[in-house]
Amino acid sequence: MTVILLLSVVFILPVSAESSGTSDSLIFSVSGKTNVVDPQTATMRNSGSVIDYGPLHIPKIVIASSDAMKASGTRAANTEIYDLVTFNSLIPVRSDTVTMPITLYGQTYTINLKKSNYDDLGADGRDSYQGTISGMSDSVVLFTVTDQNLLYGTVRFGNQSIVIYPVQNREYTARTVMPLHVVYSEKDLLQPSEPVPFCGNTDNMTSPPLITANSELSATRGGEYDWAYVDLLIVTDKNFYDLEADWIACAKDYLSEANYQFQRPDIKVVLRGSYLVSVQSMIEMSNDPRSVTDPYQLVMDKFPKEYLIMAQKDVCVYLGGKDASPTSPGYEYAQGMGANRHTWSQMVEDNSPGMYDGNRHSRVYNFIHEIGHTLHAYHELAYEWWDLVPPFRHITVMCGMYIGDSIQWDFSSSVPEYNGDATHDNAFVIRVYKHEVAALA
Numbered sequence: 557m558t559v560i561l562l563l564s565v566v567f568i569l570p571v572s573a574e575s576s577g578t579s580d581s582l583i584f585s586v587s588g589k590t591n592v593v594d595p596q597t598a599t600m601r602n603s604g605s606v607i608d609y610g611p612l613h614i615p616k617i618v619i620a621s622s623d624a625m626k627a628s629g630t631r632a633a634n635t636e637i638y639d640l641v642t643f644n645s646l647i648p649v650r651s652d653t654v655t656m657p658i659t660l661y662g663q664t665y666t667i668n669l670k671k672s673n674y675d676d677l678g679a680d681g682r683d684s685y686q687g688t689i690s691g692m693s694d695s696v697v698l699f700t701v702t703d704q705n706l707l708y709g710t711v712r713f714g715n716q717s718i719v720i721y722p723v724q725n726r727e728y729t730a731r732t733v734m735p736l737h738v739v740y741s742e743k744d745l746l747q748p749s750e751p752v753p754f755c756g757n758t759d760n761m762t763s764p765p766l767i768t769a770n771s772e773l774s775a776t777r778g779g780e781y782d783w784a785y786v787d788l789l790i791v792t793d794k795n796f797y798d799l800e801a802d803w804i805a806c807a808k809d810y811l812s813e814a815n816y817q818f819q820r821p822d823i824k825v826v827l828r829g830s831y832l833v834s835v836q837s838m839i840e841m842s843n844d845p846r847s848v849t850d851p852y853q854l855v856m857d858k859f860p861k862e863y864l865i866m867a868q869k870d871v872c873v874y875l876g877g878k879d880a881s882p883t884s885p886g887y888e889y890a891q892g893m894g895a896n897r898h899t900w901s902q903m904v905e906d907n908s909p910g911m912y913d914g915n916r917h918s919r920v921y922n923f924i925h926e927i928g929h930t931l932h933a934y935h936e937l938a939y940e941w942w943d944l945v946p947p948f949r950h951i952t953v954m955c956g957m958y959i960g961d962s963i964q965w966d967f968s969s970s971v972p973e974y975n976g977d978a979t980h981d982n983a984f985v986i987r988v989y990k991h992e993v994a995a996l997a
């Protein structure tokens with residue numbers, strides 16, 4: 557450990573002049589490494605040439621929110637709630653610790669990051685980092701960067717949650733030196749007009765966990781407060797593979813968010829990812845009609861228990877690239893499903909307006925929620941409370957409905973510093989079951 561620390565270099569980026577464009581007003585930028593692209597045209601004129609970014613997948617809810625603010629006069633007609641930017645060599649040397657200056661709404665801050673790869677990829681040019689803004693202990697910074705100048709991540713401070721992610725598809729990203737990203741603050745987004753039923757809005761558990769029986773399980777495999785390592789096989793279909801700039805970097809970002817929750821001292825689970833890169837497998841997933849009618853059954857059939865045991869994976873996570881319409885009774889409204897050893901999480905927005913919006917917040921909720929089911933967490937133990945002024949509803953992640961920002965990503969817990977009580981304690985359920993799940997393969 558000491559050797560690793562001595563060898564690691566604290567990399568301090570030079571604070572250089574601001575890049576092109578109006579960086580002062582940008583939501584997020586990194587000095588000298590951020591370029592602004594005009595959202596009206598989504599083209600960057602560089603030395604006389606225009607870059608073709610191809611079709612962009614900025615979530616509809618982001619554009620609708622921007623349009624609504626302009627229509628109400630809250631924003632000037634020629635401005636958007638989001639920025640389009642590109643990054644140049646954000647973290648060129650992937651040291652274990654990195655210190656870098658950033659700007660948020662024109663204010664300069666320093667962020668301190670530590671490398672946090674939760675996967676078996678090795679040095680493949682994609683690295684996840686976790687850290688804080690210097691001097692703001694309750695801030696959170698999660699970045700996943702790649703050698704292709706991609707950044708997936710978030711900066712959270714105060715009541716702000718700023719998100720950054722690429723919006724070009726795989727094909728156009730591959731031919732763009734500095735790919736395009738969207739940046740926005742989640743507080744600027746419109747919220748779903750009504751709760752969106754999730755997991756078919758029925759619980760996967762037939763009965764609440766029996767504490768006595770499971771204490772025996774825990775006793776043979778490790779204590780409640782010992783770490784458990786759950787190995788995930790993350791798979792996708794050709795649709796999501798083609799849609800995302802880099803689907804593995806995207807999945808790594810969501811895995812970072814999940815680990816941020818699961819590694820809490822009252823849960824103590826590490827989720828380790830590995831990714832099925834076979835394009836043939838992705839094509840088969842997309843070609844199967846069940847990718848629309850029953851994606852959960854599809855992933856169970858394609859990667860059955862025997863496959864997972866051979867691959868030494870505990871749980872298979874399917875990031876679905878289609879707007880699914882499950883036909884099974886009770887699951888007509890599902891955008892995600894998870895139980896036993898499989899999860900399916902829809903990564904794209906529903907066509908129905910006001911429904912599941914497929915932005916980063918909804919995707920991360922879906923990802924964490926369904927993995928939560930595989931660790932036996934369930935809807936009925938989600939914890940709900942209200943801010944009185946202004947009235948605002950909060951619910952922890954196992955809530956069986958998607959309600960936009962009201963959905964938090966944390967698990968309910970009876971430990972006082974978290975949200976929950978003795979009868980709303982999914983953290984306890986996960987502690988009881990985690991060693992059993994970690995021992996599946």
Ligand SMILES: [Zn+2]
Binds near residue numbers: 754929
């Ligand atoms: Zn659920």
